[in-house]
Amino acid sequence: MAEQQADLAYLKDEPQELGGSRERLEQKRHSLAARLKAGDRTAAAELVDEYYEQMYLYMRRLGHDRQASEDLTQEIFFNAWHHIGQLKNDKALNSWLYRIAGNVSRLYWRRHKHKEVVGIESIDAPDAGAGESDAFGHYEQLEQLNYAVSRLPEKLRQTVVLHYMQHLTIAEAAEVACIRQGTFKSRLNRALNALRKSVT
Amino acid sequence: MENEQIKELLTELGPRLAEPVPSALGEQIKQRIPHRLARHKISWDTVNIIIDLRLSKSVAAAVIVIAMILLLNIFGGRDSTVGGIVQDGVLLVKYWGGAGKVDLATVRTKYEHLLQRGEDVTWYGGSASPKDGNAVLMHQKSADGKYIVTFADGREREVNSEELVELLARRLQGRAK
Numbered sequence: 001m002a003e004q005q006a007d008l009a010y011l012k013d014e015p016q017e018l019g020g021s022r023e024r025l026e027q028k029r030h031s032l033a034a035r036l037k038a039g040d041r042t043a044a045a046e047l048v049d050e051y052y053e054q055m056y057l058y059m060r061r062l063g064h065d066r067q068a069s070e071d072l073t074q075e076i077f078f079n080a081w082h083h084i085g086q087l088k089n090d091k092a093l094n095s096w097l098y099r100i101a102g103n104v105s106r107l108y109w110r111r112h113k114h115k116e117v118v119g120i121e122s123i124d125a126p127d128a129g130a131g132e133s134d135a136f137g138h139y140e141q142l143e144q145l146n147y148a149v150s151r152l153p154e155k156l157r158q159t160v161v162l163h164y165m166q167h168l169t170i171a172e173a174a175e176v177a178c179i180r181q182g183t184f185k186s187r188l189n190r191a192l193n194a195l196r197k198s199v200t
Numbered sequence: 201m202e203n204e205q206i207k208e209l210l211t212e213l214g215p216r217l218a219e220p221v222p223s224a225l226g227e228q229i230k231q232r233i234p235h236r237l238a239r240h241k242i243s244w245d246t247v248n249i250i251i252d253l254r255l256s257k258s259v260a261a262a263v264i265v266i267a268m269i270l271l272l273n274i275f276g277g278r279d280s281t282v283g284g285i286v287q288d289g290v291l292l293v294k295y296w297g298g299a300g301k302v303d304l305a306t307v308r309t310k311y312e313h314l315l316q317r318g319e320d321v322t323w324y325g326g327s328a329s330p331k332d333g334n335a336v337l338m339h340q341k342s343a344d345g346k347y348i349v350t351f352a353d354g355r356e357r358e359v360n361s362e363e364l365v366e367l368l369a370r371r372l373q374g375r376a377k
Contacts, residue, residue, distance in 0.1 A: 036237060
């Protein structure tokens with residue numbers, strides 16, 4: 001629950017983040033990447049602190065079960081440490097890490113084709129009381145949407161998760177998916193159309 | 201339902217799908233930080249590019265064949281001219297493609313290749329019957345004074361001069377009949 005509140009707080013703070021603090025965040029990432037490249041182990045620990053929750057939730061939102069998500073989160077960091085030298089632009093640490101996460105996830109699906117996509121089940125049911133039917137209708141829509149997202153093809157699911165759930169900008173998310181921004185927007189549109197048909 | 205509503209619902213769904221992250225996960229990962237983080241190496245980039253190419257099996261096979269031919273030419277002490285490589289390639293393809301069947305043209309190509317290299321080699325294939333597996337197609341004189349005889353069925357045998365005369369005499373007898 002604390003995580004949910006933190007995530008909600010992040011959303012509310014989004015417009016402020018776009019200002020100076022976003023710049024500061026980028027500078028922090030830049031210096032973190034530089035320290036990692038220099039072989040600084042404390043920077044590696046900082047990287048874990050800053051990203052492990054994001055990466056775990058990203059894996060869960062992509063449809064991996066809890067155990068697999070934990071394993072894959074660990075794998076993401078191992079890959080990052082071992083391939084940090086390949087990070088060309090230090091400012092792109094965020095999208096680079098997400099790209100590694102995407103590759104790790106894709107490889108996992110390839111190796112475990114029989115495994116089913118598992119959605120996160122913990123959408124809180126509305127409290128009983130005034131406007132109960134409205135709240136329940138809204139809850140049902142969210143449930144339907146959650147299921148519909150988990151049924152989307154892998155690429156479309158990743159597009160939706162990156163932009164709407166991990167809060168990456170179009171530019172960042174397109175970089176993660178290794179496609180142009182226009183292609184990303186078109187994918188996003190296709191995903192939204194597919195979701196629209198599934199939610200009543 | 202409009203796309204805008206879907207967007208709003210998705211934005212709301214994200215935080216609601218934030219289940220508690222296992223608290224020990226971060227520490228577990230940190231415990232496995234390697235003693236030395238990898239430094240940037242150009243060679244690794246190259247290796248990764250090769251891996252990322254994800255060559256198809258047929259392309260990979262072709263690359264291996266070409267590499268083998270080049271290695272044979274370089275380390276086999278043979279001239280690595282284009283003609284030599286092509287001839288070797290033809291031989292190789294014919295050998296594999298024929299799955300053990302050696303035809304007259306293949307041996308002829310080999311003969312021409314040896315001749316070009318300046319080997320002491322004689323061709324009898326012009327008058328030999330391809331149906332007769334024991335027919336001598338050519339012989340090559342080796343450095344130790346012996347002869348390598350190639351038969352129509354693809355066999356090769358090392359013989360001394362007397363045996364060679366005997367084989368050639370048999371061939372002449374066959375023609376006389």
